[in-house]
Amino acid sequence: MKFFIGMAVGALAGCQSTTAVELQPQQTSHISQGVYLVEFGAAQDFSLQVEQLTQVFGHYCETETNLDAVSLQWHRSMTSWMALQGQERGPQTALEQSWNVQFWPDKKNTTGRKMSALLRQSKPNWHAEDIATQSVTVQGLGALEWLIYDSASDLKTNHNTCQLGLAISANLASNADTIARAWHTNPWLELSEKDWDSEYIALLSNQLDYSMKKLSRPLAKVGKPRAYFSESWRSGTSMLNLQQNIAALEQLYLADGRGLDTRLRQLDKASLADRIKEQFQLTLNTWPTEQSLFELLQSKEGYRTVLAQYNKLERLNYLIHEEVAIELGVVIGFNATDGD
Template sequence: MKERVIVVSMLSAVVLAGCNSDAVETSKVIHQQHLSAANQFYSASSELNNAMATLCVQGDDKKLETAQQAWTKTMQSWMSFQGREKGSEDALALSWQIQFWPDKKNTTGRKLSQLLKQDTAWSAEDLASQSVAVQGLGAAEWFLYEQPQALSSPEGCQLAMAVTGYINQSGKALVGAWQNNPWQAMTPELALGEYLGALNNQLDYSIKKMQRPMGKPGHPKPYQAESWRSGTSMVNLKASVVAMQGLYLAEGHGLDQLLRDKGYAATADRLTEQFANLVTSWPTEPSMTAMLKSREGYRQLISIFNGLEYIKWTLQDEVAPELGIVVGFNATDGD
């Protein structure tokens, strides 16, 4: 009997070591995903800063279009981080200054208009003491889509270049914040909880991005849609879903594989299929505001909303208990 206990204990230790090894590898892959995404955001923000500078010098429609494309690329690259309330604390601290949303009272437009009236030669450093509403992607969007005429004046160009310069500085800081793996020192169980929490937080945030503008049936609130000025809210939302899909799979080391290793392939198959279906059937209309104006568009939005809700509840009600993860409250709960 004593020998059997020893054998069983040894087998348990081997199994536990294997699980820990998988968790460590998952942590490394997810960290590398974040670091790579941070570098992509920094690169895109550099392109945006350069495009704004070129636009201010040459000022033609073609250069405006190039700057708008650079803004869209930067915004989409930000979706990898949007809503993830887990990970590097330094990175999380940058979130509001990179993106101020929701802007229900047009705070960005009002504050930028006020800054333009001041007799100040604005620089990126000057914006550090200003509201987060004028420091990030929403402020650059205001210049490029709502008030491009402001770029015809030296004052407007100075402020716009200060905004994109500040975004670029934030991008550099984001790369620095992700140099170290924030999950490396955690126990495998805690790191796994943080991983599921990050995905859950981002799902909540994406659902929130739909709930606000959709409002109650028959009473949409289009100006609460993300990026309504550029008409790219659906483009952003798709980028969020793709980012969450990548986080879930984690290059073959994520929740999908962990579920399969535990014998829950059916759960993994359903989640993988749900993510794939959302991406492949995505509406071609880039603007949520436009979709809210038609019955068919609203129906498509409801379908996407239900798909995200399905993933959320599957993660909470099935994945968490199957992997032995205790799910706590999310950052957006009660909002």
């Protein structure tokens, strides 16, 4: 089943939360404040979207009439996660939740095997507490995607499977709330301007590097792509996810006029700032979303299309990781995703 963004929008009208307590961001005059506010907003949005996913799943389990609404809210939750995905900078409590939220890359279809094993247990009542003790492969967004989209899932016909999905979404909502609360305070207040420059560039570089690996792993060797390494291949939303990654990175870079773009211009580096901004816009405006990454890798033409997108991200990475770092006198070391 291929996902289409426009479907079932009206089905969610009555499922918006009115009980969530909204956290307020910490207000400071620190140089990192603009970026912090972007991160705070992203964490709050992710928590809200997953909370609504739990509500929609619960409604489906009661009525079993509108799976389209579940898939739509799953996609919204996944999209909101793209702003936080691949982070290696920020509150440790938030970073520790990454694998619980999403297990990827799934090189050996561990998610599929673990989910099938859970269904074979024939457990009468699943709860969030049960899921929290399971493998991370069945706790997050990938597990829910498997339930909604995989042909081996009997979500449409088995009420117990629906209860499993509800339990997974409830556990995910708890983890998302942990992330949101971790961003309640700015983790960078002790950093000097120089240290913040280094931290900020690393923040952008780490997330961009993660996005690049979402293309390079499936691309693999020329002529021998590994399409099943694609993120969200079951729902066909891998390229849409990546577009959201890039849009979120652009927002982090700009930080509502308080980010790296403004800092470069203040240092008389407007030409470099313009090139980065233009590269973001070029990448976003020409990003293909009509087909999934899995579909594109089925043909030579599609492979070339994906490779062209990778080159755009590589150019963006060079501008930030190399040119900006040089201009600001920052030395960026290897990150945790290098060399795998």
